[in-house]
Amino acid sequence: MGLRVENLRIYYHTLRGYVRALDGVTFSVADGEIMGLAGESGCGKTTLGHSLIHLKPPMTYIEGRVFLDGRELPIWDWNQMNEFRFRHVSLIPQYAMNALNPTRKIGRMIAELLAARGVDYREVLPELKRRLDLVQLSHEVLGMYPIELSGGMRQRVVMVISTLLNPSLLIADEITSALDVSTQKAVCEMIVEFRNRGFVRSTIFITHDMSVLYQISDSIAVMYAGQMVEKAPTETIFRSPRHPYTRMLIAALPRVGVRYREERLRGIPGTPPQLLKPPPGCRFRERCPVAFDRCQEPPPFVEVEPNHFVACWREI
């Protein structure tokens, strides 16, 4: 059944008014799908990920509905969501590897986490050990403190913990950004492996690094200034992107084989609009090389081909 998000609006409450961090987002993630979520910092990708599991002030729920496996997630109700957290929806936040409790041995910390969800540690222990084997960690880590492990090892511990109860939805927020290329590759392969083994069903993989998404995701959603501008299967996003923002993001990617003397890459000029009072119409208009009169109206997010959604007047 997967995940279905309909017209989700999450604003940040500030003294100067609402910051429209997430302004009407609609998409779905199928069972077994790894959806990459890309965009510049401040585009709302982290807000989207976090609102699906722990929506708390200053985040304010405005409207929208979220369904997971056909059941509605009461994301606006902190206490009701407790039933879903960790069991059905799990999150690996950015810098999670630094968020392990430094005063607890890893095994004891996991036991306490499970107890909080009413699960017996001893019952889960055999499965836990199997999964440590899978990510090439020795069982000894359970008796170790987080400080005794390297960053890459802690990241693997966090991944095992957050998927231990086989959640339907895993949200991974920039989990590879602080890692070395070889560790980054290992973590990405684990995300795919966990999906293949059915430890998690649907995954939202948030990153600003499009080239990582090309490696592991089945589909990619690109966000800009609180809205979704394009969503399509990974190959389509890279081979025939339709939104000018997506095209410019891909063109700006440095890659092995490109040297500035032969081919000078170009960034995207300008900065994203501030979201306290976003401009009317298409939010990318000011930076867009192909903007025209019509762009003063907000473009709808429409399916231009099967599974390919774009919000751009030029493409409709």
Add this chain to the structure above:
Amino acid sequence: MLTLERVTKIYRIGTLGMQKLTAVADVSFEIGEKEIVALIGESGSGKSTIGKMILRLVRPTFGTIRFEGKDIFALQGSAVKDYYRKVQGVFQDPFASYNPIFKADRIFTMIWEEFFPHISRKEWNQKLEDALQAVGLNPSDVLGKYPHQLSGGQLQRFLIARALLLDIRLLVADEIISMLDASTRIDVLNLLADLRNRGLSILFITHDLSLGYYISDRSIVLYKGRIVETGPTERIFAHPLHPYTEMLLASVPQIEHKWAARSYRVEQNTAHSTSGCVYYSRCPIAQSICAQRPPALVEVADGHWVACHMRS
């Protein structure tokens, strides 16, 4: 212009500094005029320690670093200040480089007061404007603002502009791109390339090989404080010889092709034997000789050096 000769840095760690950690071991290289050298390695490779030693922030345990022929740790008094006129650094986290209480342009005023007290305000403002334009910023947009009002890319360019105000010859750029968005990181890279064309040398420290490839003339690959491979960038990327360089290249996410299914050995918490090659425990082609003695850095082709028993 800058020469490192057999530089080693040993940190004392643990209780009372009883344990020793060799962060940089026997590293020698040079940076020439108008040259961009990429220093590539994973965390713990010692790449940042090398940058800090060149900036005189950390003193090497053994070895010497010379700039224009002079040992930089023997400099005294005004010679130190002269050194910093010519050699400057920019670091990874632009947000941590500023004091949030003060306006961001305070970094320029400090340069003015410290290095150019004799220059009039009018003259200084002109100089500042030129420097900001050189890094692609519009002075009226960015001056008089607090750090939180500027983007990461803008702050990073501010720091480069600050270096340009001095008569800088060498810039140590330590992971300056990694916290920036894809849309702005390429602009900062292009800026570095333009600065080189204006006569600057750059030590570009990075863990991202595609960035290193895009910009550098020469590359140095470090593993656990040792140079494992060095040479002209194009040659290293086209014909990597050290298994570590091969592994790094195969791990870079690219958009032309997907990762090969072959998995690499991830790092384990095992003790390393100090007698052999540093890469021994992860190396797929290691033989018994690799555990016995460390390989020397050998020139295998014109300017291409590799430290590997199997490949040299």
